[in-house]
Amino acid sequence: MDTAYGSPSPAPRAPHASEGPGPHRVPFVLRAPFSGRTWREFLHLLIGLPIAIVMFTCAVTMTSLGAGLLITFLGIPVLAAGLVGCRGLGALERVRARALLGLEVRAPEPVGAAKPSLMGRVGGILKSGASWRHLLYCLLHFPWAVFAFTVSVTLWSLGWGLLTYPLWRWTFPMYLGQDGIQLYGDETHGFYLDTPFEIAVSCVVGLLFVLVWGGAVRGLSQVDRLLVRGLLGPSRLAGRVTELESDRTAVSETAAADLRRIERDLHDGAQARLVALAMDLGLAKERLREDPEAAARMVDEAHGEVKIALQELRDLARGIHPAILTDRGLGPALSALAARCEVPVRVSVDLAARPAAAIEGIAYFTVSELLRNVSEHARASSASVDVWRSGDRLMVLVSDNGRGGAHTGPGSGLAGLAERLDAVDGLLVIDSPAGGPTAITAELPWRD
Known part of the structure; x- marks a missing residue:
């Protein structure tokens, strides 16, 4: 997901007539x-x-x-x-x-x-x-x-x-x-x-x-x-229905995109490797009687390919839903995720109970996407992940000391992440001035 760290932020939107003016030295009454x-x-x-x-x-x-x-x-x-x-x-x-x-x-x-x-x-x-x-x-x-x-x-x-x-x-x-x-x-x-x-x-x-x-x-x-x-406007119920319809569309598009990603990863990764493995084993079988040593080398190479294919399948399964998240919760899952990040990451999870599985999964993949951005775009030397509960909201804060400039403008991956959170009544808040540091807060509803 490209976040375009360091790229110029979109031009500020001109304030609407109903919006308050910017800071003034002259008092309002004057x-x-x-x-x-x-x-x-x-x-x-x-x-x-x-x-x-x-x-x-x-x-x-x-x-x-x-x-x-x-x-x-x-x-x-x-x-x-x-x-x-x-x-x-x-x-x-x-x-x-x-x-x-x-x-x-x-x-x-x-x-x-x-x-x-x-x-x-x-x-x-x-x-x-x-x-x-x-x-x-x-x-x-x-x-x-x-x-x-x-x-x-x-x-x-x-x-x-x-x-x-x-x-x-x-x-x-x-x-x-x-x-x-x-x-x-x-x-x-x-x-x-x-x-x-x-x-x-x-x-x-x-x-x-x-x-x-x-x-x-x-x-x-x-x-x-x-x-x-x-x-004179739409009723609250009608507005909520429209919002839910928009969220449903966003969720459907996200699910379809995930399915296409999984299909592409299977087709270009494990499936292609397994096809090549089957061909190598067929050749080794044919040479087994004529040249046992060459057949043994080919089997040994095929064994290495099997290990690589298994690792790709494990990575793919982890990307769909990691088993450690289901078994042990957000704390261990995020610690394991941070251990694979190219940047040193400090993880702090302060939760007395676990939220709903769906919310837990969204929080995990939100952190996963943000840490990937830190590794690929932020040019940071350290990062941190903090998770806590505030009332009926699950709060996730991912920060780094990189170059900053993250935004949700057109073409930014953070825009898609914000849409995913909005589909479950969540919120994404970005504080990323040019030059850094960056602090991105994801707020999700707490659902038991």
Whole structure:
């Protein structure tokens, strides 16, 4: 398995709009009102109100009409049409969230129809939990959009209006005949913001409102993210099914690759050697009477070939599943594995009990692949293997003092290893800066 130690890591992925920015020296409260992300989220809140009004109106109208017509046959298709409309509006909301909030939400599971007929599709829509979640979103988003629009626009107008007050104060005496913004007034007197001190205080108050506005927009948009992610995306069950289907595909591909590897090793190794051995023994049999000494030499050579074939078969069997792992567990198996490594390896296994055989086997072959990488690519002078249990997880740490640069980029063997671990809800974490050292942690579920 090629890990491409020392090769340049793939170019860093550009951060998504929804991701937090990198380290800043300017505090968040000061930079938030002036960042592009805040203004995009503010635009999302502004557009959200008219869209929420449309969604709420359509949802209430179609739902109430369908519920009122349930006493007749027309109520069911009308209600289904309303749910379809809600799903369409939900698709629009996912696009809007992706464009302005940087939120990627997959479309929910498609509607399943028991029969490929109109009534089958109607029944599938009514039975779909995603359709009803879209309806719930259309109903809940309206009051929230009113609140978010009111708060964000009020803070925005007060903050930026007062902060820029000196720039537009001239409009009051020119067009309104007063000295400035009137805070209080009756028939006898009034209070205006017109002195330099009052104008300065207005700017300070405006700046405070602007700073509060920036943080408020970020917080309000987070609620929008929760609503979109929770109600307009696939359900947790559907997501888990998709994940399991992907894991099943990965496991099937891995098993097929292992079978091809075993077939190739048998065909190119032991099988070819045994065929040559059979031919040599046939020739020795023919020469036994004519030239006993030559036949004896050929038998002796065949005996050596048998030993080599047996060793290859033992190595192949060990690669499928070592007997020492089944009989004695991870500690002795990893010690035996480390003894065959070209680099000196320290092994530490701290387990009070043994995990499930499948998890034990995955941990063993994970260490085997990583130690092979250390031998072939890391240019290390020493390595270590540590295994322990943390809660309901089995932890495996393989480290070396080599040149580093290991990654899971395209073409890297570690990418395949990460997929194998992910198929059993495992995790592979790589810490391998250029120049080393390298520490790779595999985390597996503990299953008794």
